[in-house]
Amino acid sequence: MNPAALYRVSGSIAVIILVLLPLASSEMGGVGPFVLNSYFMHLAITAFFYAILASSWSLLAGYAGQFSFGHMAFMAIGGYTSGLIGKFIRFTTAPSELCTDIPLPGNWWLVVLNIRRVGTIDESCLDMAKAETLPAGTLIVFPPVWASIAMGLVMGAVFGLLVGWLVLRLRSTYLALFTIGFSEILRASISAEIPITEGQSGLELVPLFPAGIMGFSSTSKIPPYYAMLFLFLFAMALMTWLAGSRFGLFVRAIREDEEAAAALGVNIVRYKVLVFVVTSTLAAAAGALQGHYIGIITPNTLIILQMSLVIAMAVIGGLENIYTASVGAIIITFVLELLRTNVEIGPILIDMTLWRLVFFGLLLMLTLRFQRNGLLFPILERISRGGVAEETVSIRVEEEELVEDEAGVDVEAEEEERAASPGNSK
Amino acid sequence: MENAAIFGWALLWILFWGALGGVITPRIYARKDLEISQASFGGAVIGAALGPFSLVPLWLATPKITSRLIGISIALVVGIFIAAFALADPDNLCVANGGFVISQLANGIVIGIIYGLMALGLTLIFSILGVVSFAHGEFYMIGGMVTYFMTAQWIPGVSPVVAILASCVVTFAIGYLFELIFLRPMGSGEIERPTEYAILVTFGLAFFLQYFTQALTSAVPVKAQRFFPFPRVEIPAESGALLTTTPGNVTIFDAISVPNPRFTAAVLALLMLAALLWFLYRTWVGKALRAVSQDRQAAAVTGINPNSMNTLAFSMGAMLAGLSGASLVQVFSWLPQVGIPAAARSFVIIVLGGMGSLPGAFLGGLIVGLVEAAGTGCIPDATRAAAYIPAYGMVILTLVLLLKPTGLFGREL
Numbered sequence: 001m002n003p004a005a006l007y008r009v010s011g012s013i014a015v016i017i018l019v020l021l022p023l024a025s026s027e028m029g030g031v032g033p034f035v036l037n038s039y040f041m042h043l044a045i046t047a048f049f050y051a052i053l054a055s056s057w058s059l060l061a062g063y064a065g066q067f068s069f070g071h072m073a074f075m076a077i078g079g080y081t082s083g084l085i086g087k088f089i090r091f092t093t094a095p096s097e098l099c100t101d102i103p104l105p106g107n108w109w110l111v112v113l114n115i116r117r118v119g120t121i122d123e124s125c126l127d128m129a130k131a132e133t134l135p136a137g138t139l140i141v142f143p144p145v146w147a148s149i150a151m152g153l154v155m156g157a158v159f160g161l162l163v164g165w166l167v168l169r170l171r172s173t174y175l176a177l178f179t180i181g182f183s184e185i186l187r188a189s190i191s192a193e194i195p196i197t198e199g200q201s202g203l204e205l206v207p208l209f210p211a212g213i214m215g216f217s218s219t220s221k222i223p224p225y226y227a228m229l230f231l232f233l234f235a236m237a238l239m240t241w242l243a244g245s246r247f248g249l250f251v252r253a254i255r256e257d258e259e260a261a262a263a264l265g266v267n268i269v270r271y272k273v274l275v276f277v278v279t280s281t282l283a284a285a286a287g288a289l290q291g292h293y294i295g296i297i298t299p300n301t302l303i304i305l306q307m308s309l310v311i312a313m314a315v316i317g318g319l320e321n322i323y324t325a326s327v328g329a330i331i332i333t334f335v336l337e338l339l340r341t342n343v344e345i346g347p348i349l350i351d352m353t354l355w356r357l358v359f360f361g362l363l364l365m366l367t368l369r370f371q372r373n374g375l376l377f378p379i380l381e382r383i384s385r386g387g388v389a390e391e392t393v394s395i396r397v398e399e400e401e402l403v404e405d406e407a408g409v410d411v412e413a414e415e416e417e418r419a420a421s422p423g424n425s426k
Numbered sequence: 427m428e429n430a431a432i433f434g435w436a437l438l439w440i441l442f443w444g445a446l447g448g449v450i451t452p453r454i455y456a457r458k459d460l461e462i463s464q465a466s467f468g469g470a471v472i473g474a475a476l477g478p479f480s481l482v483p484l485w486l487a488t489p490k491i492t493s494r495l496i497g498i499s500i501a502l503v504v505g506i507f508i509a510a511f512a513l514a515d516p517d518n519l520c521v522a523n524g525g526f527v528i529s530q531l532a533n534g535i536v537i538g539i540i541y542g543l544m545a546l547g548l549t550l551i552f553s554i555l556g557v558v559s560f561a562h563g564e565f566y567m568i569g570g571m572v573t574y575f576m577t578a579q580w581i582p583g584v585s586p587v588v589a590i591l592a593s594c595v596v597t598f599a600i601g602y603l604f605e606l607i608f609l610r611p612m613g614s615g616e617i618e619r620p621t622e623y624a625i626l627v628t629f630g631l632a633f634f635l636q637y638f639t640q641a642l643t644s645a646v647p648v649k650a651q652r653f654f655p656f657p658r659v660e661i662p663a664e665s666g667a668l669l670t671t672t673p674g675n676v677t678i679f680d681a682i683s684v685p686n687p688r689f690t691a692a693v694l695a696l697l698m699l700a701a702l703l704w705f706l707y708r709t710w711v712g713k714a715l716r717a718v719s720q721d722r723q724a725a726a727v728t729g730i731n732p733n734s735m736n737t738l739a740f741s742m743g744a745m746l747a748g749l750s751g752a753s754l755v756q757v758f759s760w761l762p763q764v765g766i767p768a769a770a771r772s773f774v775i776i777v778l779g780g781m782g783s784l785p786g787a788f789l790g791g792l793i794v795g796l797v798e799a800a801g802t803g804c805i806p807d808a809t810r811a812a813a814y815i816p817a818y819g820m821v822i823l824t825l826v827l828l829l830k831p832t833g834l835f836g837r838e839l
Contacts, residue, residue, distance in 0.1 A: 061622075067625045067626070069623065069629070090834065166827055166828065169831075170831050172622070172625075173558050173621065173625065174777070174827065176558070176560070177558065177773040177826065180560070180770050181770040181775065182820070184766060184816045184820075185817045185820045188814060188816050188817060189817065190812075192814060248479065250724065284711075304766050305633070305636065305637075305763075306635035308629065308632070311633075312624070313624065315630075332679075353640065354637055354640055354641035357643050361636075361637055362634050363607065364634070365630040365634060368623060368626055368627045368630060369607070369627065370549060372618070372623075
């Protein structure tokens with residue numbers, strides 16, 4: 001079987017397994033001996049969430065060579081936008097008079113709430129309006145979840161465009177410098193603006209399907225599983241298409257040599273900004289969905305350490321391939337959970353919640369140094385080369401070239417000379 | 427704020443004419459076939475300074491945009507900004523109380539010296555290796571942690587000098603090992619795309635060091651005692667009008683008050699700076715370092731080993747960060763996470779000063795220190811002002827990237 005077909009078949013099998021997986025969950029009664037409890041389902045959703053983040057980051061970093069440390073910030077922008085719309089926006093059939101009313105066509109009003117904190121109770125102007133000015137029988141409708149998630153996406157794209165336009169005109173180091181500061185400042189302002197974002201105690205979001213769907217309750221894990229899986233598959237399809245198109249070609253040309261790409265007519269700033277906007281929007285989508293699924297979002301989700309985790313997933317899986325990055329993210333999410341139990345060695349208690357991250361930090365550095373393409377990519381390489389290791393192939397090609405080359409003798413002599421003095425061999 | 431509208435309109439005025447000047451000036455200069463390298467930046471600051479009153483003459487006469495013109499315009503913009511703030515909020519402490527302003531300025535300079543020292547380490551690394559170390563904040567954090575644990579836990583009663591030296595040794599050693607194992611192969615061409623590799627691997631080091639420290643020390647904030655309490659002095663005696671010191675504070679002229687920890691930290695930083703300058707300009711190794719930063723090949727031809735200079739520069743940069751952490755652990759409370767805002771601030775400073783410029787880093791540190799002091803002192807809502815400390819640096823960074831990405835003394839990156 002040739003490698004492309006092998007990939008296609010194994011990919012389809014993996015997708016089918018993922019789609020059928022909820023049948024084995026405890027909510028559905030399980031299949032035969034396999035019963036997946038809701039904790040496992042929760043882990044699977046989280047794994048897809050990280051897989052979207054890691055693979056979109058690998059499109060940005062591994063394909064385009066632009067290193068953003070603000071990916072989690074865009075994730076949080078998606079989540080917070082969606083949450084804030086749910087908190088502050090309502091639709092009514094009559095003007096409230098006490099809040100900011102914006103008339104809409106068809107006798108509807110968009111109401112922007114004004115929430116004051118009196119003692120320990122939040123007092124919203126709509127509650128007061130209900131008692132005073134609103135006529136009886138007025139409908140009050142929450143904004144639909146899909147619309148607020150869509151707004152989260154739009155905000156992610158807008159911020160991506162602004163940051164990208166500011167920084168991507170310059171060399172890639174500036175993007176890394178700026179995005180660290182950007183996510184710090186976003187974290188600081190979310191923590192400080194307590195009346196709007198609830199600060200450290202976290203902003204509550206409505207469930208993904210507030211009224212339940214197709215017989216599943218709003219707390220069931222199965223609808224969110226499919227929602228996140230769908231987003232994951234959609235993101236992978238989108239990125240596969242992008243990576244294979246002209247766009248992907250240009251973006252990789254920019255990574256290899258910016259000046260050369262520009263000289264060949266690639267508008268490098270435009271393509272860098274485009275890839276940054278696309279990946280930031282994907283991160284925002286993942287953030288909004290995860291926010292509605294968990295039901296709360298706190299500023300701690302965008303600290304740099306969360307970002308490091310996503311980077312570690314992408315790098316350990318394989319940075320230069322969106323599939324290895326996403327598979328790496330899924331595997332590492334589960335491994336991190338397995339490593340949660342504390343270890344006792346004699347009198348010393350080892351707090352694994354911290355040491356597992358120390359371990360991943362070290363693994364990240366070692367992977368970068370000794371196995372640049374990640375730990376999964378070599379396995380793929382091996383399969384696609386039909387069991388022949390990469391080195392043998394390249395040596396064979398070199399030898400063939402040498403034989404064909406007329407000046408081959410000189411080159412060979414040079415090779416020998418270089419091999420003889422170990423200091424210059426590299 | 428009483429008349430917030432005045433301030434808002436002034437800000438809008440500055441931004442509007444600045445943007446207009448920045449966009450249109452280079453076009454006019456290009457049409458007249460004049461040099462446009464400074465036109466965008468110059469046009470923006472000149473427009474921001476006097477609006478149409480300066481832009482119209484500029485566009486008609488199109489003089490050469492000199493650094494003096496730019497300097498005067500920047501001074502004018504700052505002046506207008508301050509005047510608008512004073513008009514908008516006349517009761518603010520920063521407007522009404524001269525003593526408070528001078529104290530804030532003194533504190534800003536004092537803290538700015540230490541920021542400058544930390545950024546010097548980063549810019550030293552960049553000028554030799556061409557690498558921005560994303561683990562710089564973690565060296566800062568480790569310097570403070572080692573100093574605190576030496577003085578407070580492991581050897582109580584040890585002299586702070588010993589603890590600071592120990593933190594220097596530890597950070598130098600970590601930097602040395604890391605450079606040898608992870609950055610040395612970059613020079614030999616063993617690693618593809620070294621810039622990307624360097625960004626990721628130093629970030630990985632930051633991740634590792636931060637969790638490693640947290641696993642060892644737990645996440646409880648710690649703070650060291652004052653290192654060197656002042657003796658009680660009053661000059662002239664009894665009244666103390668010229669100089670008064672208590673163990674925790676020094677007051678000069680009854681007006682400028684600087685807390686002891688900040689003062690000693692700044693003195694330490696100045697001593698270290700003097701030592702660094704002596705090392706870089708008076709010793710053979712220091713001259714070799716500067717030679718490598720100017721031209722690697724030429725330096726190698728004259729018998730300097732660039733690889734060992736890389737190692738030395740990286741470990742010295744790490745040590746400078748560790749030293750600023752060691753001197754600040756008596757000022758701020760310390761957590762494994764303190765490195766991140768500090769690192770972000772150093773990035774702002776080196777971009778502002780110009781990547782790889784040593785005087786730029788020091789001057790940038792002073793500017794950032796002053797802006798932060800002004801921000802925390804002048805914003806009316808005190809808790810909010812403190813929460814937004816990292817934001818002031820980011821405003822500077824955004825402006826620099828928009829207007830003059832090479833910074834004050836930068837060479838092209």
